[in-house]
Amino acid sequence: MLKWGVLGTGEVAFDVAYAINFVPNNAVKGVASRKSENAKWFVENFKDAKAFESFDALINDPDIDIIYVATPNSTHADMMRKCIAAGKHILCEKPFCLHEGEGLEIKKMANNANLFCMEALWTRFIPATQQVINKVKNGKIGQLRFVKGSFGHIFNKSRCFDKDLGGGVLFDLGMYLISLSYPILGMPDDYKFAPSYGSSKVDEQASFTFSYKSGIIASFQCSFLNDLENTLEFYGDSGILKLGPPFYRTSQISFDAQHSPTGEHQKEKRKNPYGYPGPMRQAPYFKERLKPLLPSKTKVSNVPFKGNGYHYEIEEVYNCIQSGKIESDILPLDQSIKVVEIMNKLYKSEPVV
Ligand SMILES: NC(=O)c1ccc[n+]([C@@H]2O[C@H](COP(=O)([O-])OP(=O)(O)OC[C@H]3O[C@@H](n4cnc5c(N)ncnc54)[C@H](OP(=O)(O)O)[C@@H]3O)[C@@H](O)[C@H]2O)c1
Structure with missing residues (x-):
C-alpha cells in the first residue's frame, strides 16, 4: 500500500x-x-x-x-x-x-x-493524449508543419491573479499546451509572446508563437477571460490530428488525411501551377477551399476514459515506485524543467515598451 x-x-x-x-x-x-x-x-x-x-x-x-x-x-x-x-x-x-x-x-x-x-x-497520462503524441512522433501525419492550440476558461480564483503566488495565465493554462507539445517539438528556436495584463498585474490572456529551425511553427492562445476552442492540433504533410475539445480531458481524437497538402484532393490542384482549378470567382474554387472546413472526411475515434482522469498519473507514480524508478519515462523531470524555462523565455522575449 x-x-x-x-x-x-x-x-x-x-x-x-x-x-x-x-x-x-x-x-x-x-x-x-x-x-x-x-x-x-x-x-x-x-x-x-x-x-x-x-x-x-x-x-x-x-x-x-x-x-x-x-x-x-x-x-x-x-x-x-x-x-x-x-x-x-x-x-x-x-x-x-x-x-x-x-x-x-x-x-x-x-x-x-x-x-x-x-x-x-x-x-500527459491520459490515453488519448499519449496516443496522439506517439502517432505524431511515429509519422502518422508525415512531416509535421504546424501546431496550434488554445486553452481558455473564465477564472476568478484569487491565486491565479496573484503574482506573489506564481499567478498568470501562461503558468496556469498556457503551460499545458507547451507541455503536451514538448515531447514532439523540443526547445523552440524563436519565441514571440503577446500578453495582456489586467489590473492584477498578471498576464490574463496571451498569444504565443514558437518557431523551429525545421520550419515548424507552433501557435497558441490562453485566457482567464474567455472560454476558447480548447483543442490541440498537429498539422503534417499527410494528415491532421486533433485532440479534444477539450484537449486536456478527452477521449476524442480526430484524424483527417484528406485535407493535408499531399492529400488526395490536393493532387489535382498540384497539376495547376496557379494552385486552383480556374478563375477565382468560379464556384468550384470556393468549394475546394471550403473542404477543410467540412467535417465529413474526418475520422473521429474514441479512446476509453475512466474515472475522473487524474488516476492515470497516480497509476504512473505507483508503477514507477513499485519498479524502483525515481523518474517517469513519460514525464521525466528534465521535461518539466524545460517547460518552465520556455515560459520564462517567453516572459523575457516580451518587448519592453
Ligand atoms: N492538475 C490540475 O488539473 C490542476 C488544476 C488546478 C490547479 N492546479 C495546480 O494545483 C495547485 C493548487 O491549485 P488550486 O486550484 O487547487 O488552488 P486553490 O483551490 O486556491 O487551493 C490552494 C490550496 O493551497 C493552500 N494555500 C493557499 N495559499 C497558500 C500559501 N501561501 N502557502 C501555502 N498554502 C497555501 C490553500 O490552503 P488553505 O486551506 O490554508 O487556505 C488551499 O488549500 C496550483 O499549483 C495549480 O497550478 C492543477
Missing part, C-alpha cells in the same frame, strides 16, 4: 485525492493545510485519512510514503525541498516550479536521495 499525504485542501487537491483512493494499493492517509479546519473538513470525505495541524507535521510523519503537493505555484519548490529532507517521494502540481534553476536543484536533490519525483501534469 502506497500511503499518501496531501498538502493543500483546494479544488485540485480534492479531485486528485479522490483519484488516489480510486487506484488499488494507494490511499490518502493524511491532509494538511494552513488552516486546520480546512484539513478537518477535507478528511470527512476520505476515510482513513488524518487531518494534520501543519504542512511540516504531515511531511515529517513516518507513516507517509509520498507527498502530493497541491499548494499555489510559488510554494512548490520549498515544499519539495522539505519533502526530500524528510525522505518522501513527491508528486508536485504543475507548474513544477517557477524558475528552471530551482527545478534543477530539486531534481538533483531527489535523484541523490533516490526518491521518486514527478510533476502532476495529469493530461
Whole structure:
C-alpha cells in the first residue's frame, strides 16, 4: 500500500485525492493545510485519512510514503525541498516550479536521495493524449508543419491573479499546451509572446508563437477571460490530428488525411501551377477551399476514459515506485524543467515598451 499525504485542501487537491483512493494499493492517509479546519473538513470525505495541524507535521510523519503537493505555484519548490529532507517521494502540481534553476536543484536533490519525483501534469497520462503524441512522433501525419492550440476558461480564483503566488495565465493554462507539445517539438528556436495584463498585474490572456529551425511553427492562445476552442492540433504533410475539445480531458481524437497538402484532393490542384482549378470567382474554387472546413472526411475515434482522469498519473507514480524508478519515462523531470524555462523565455522575449 502506497500511503499518501496531501498538502493543500483546494479544488485540485480534492479531485486528485479522490483519484488516489480510486487506484488499488494507494490511499490518502493524511491532509494538511494552513488552516486546520480546512484539513478537518477535507478528511470527512476520505476515510482513513488524518487531518494534520501543519504542512511540516504531515511531511515529517513516518507513516507517509509520498507527498502530493497541491499548494499555489510559488510554494512548490520549498515544499519539495522539505519533502526530500524528510525522505518522501513527491508528486508536485504543475507548474513544477517557477524558475528552471530551482527545478534543477530539486531534481538533483531527489535523484541523490533516490526518491521518486514527478510533476502532476495529469493530461500527459491520459490515453488519448499519449496516443496522439506517439502517432505524431511515429509519422502518422508525415512531416509535421504546424501546431496550434488554445486553452481558455473564465477564472476568478484569487491565486491565479496573484503574482506573489506564481499567478498568470501562461503558468496556469498556457503551460499545458507547451507541455503536451514538448515531447514532439523540443526547445523552440524563436519565441514571440503577446500578453495582456489586467489590473492584477498578471498576464490574463496571451498569444504565443514558437518557431523551429525545421520550419515548424507552433501557435497558441490562453485566457482567464474567455472560454476558447480548447483543442490541440498537429498539422503534417499527410494528415491532421486533433485532440479534444477539450484537449486536456478527452477521449476524442480526430484524424483527417484528406485535407493535408499531399492529400488526395490536393493532387489535382498540384497539376495547376496557379494552385486552383480556374478563375477565382468560379464556384468550384470556393468549394475546394471550403473542404477543410467540412467535417465529413474526418475520422473521429474514441479512446476509453475512466474515472475522473487524474488516476492515470497516480497509476504512473505507483508503477514507477513499485519498479524502483525515481523518474517517469513519460514525464521525466528534465521535461518539466524545460517547460518552465520556455515560459520564462517567453516572459523575457516580451518587448519592453
Ligand atoms: N492538475 C490540475 O488539473 C490542476 C488544476 C488546478 C490547479 N492546479 C495546480 O494545483 C495547485 C493548487 O491549485 P488550486 O486550484 O487547487 O488552488 P486553490 O483551490 O486556491 O487551493 C490552494 C490550496 O493551497 C493552500 N494555500 C493557499 N495559499 C497558500 C500559501 N501561501 N502557502 C501555502 N498554502 C497555501 C490553500 O490552503 P488553505 O486551506 O490554508 O487556505 C488551499 O488549500 C496550483 O499549483 C495549480 O497550478 C492543477
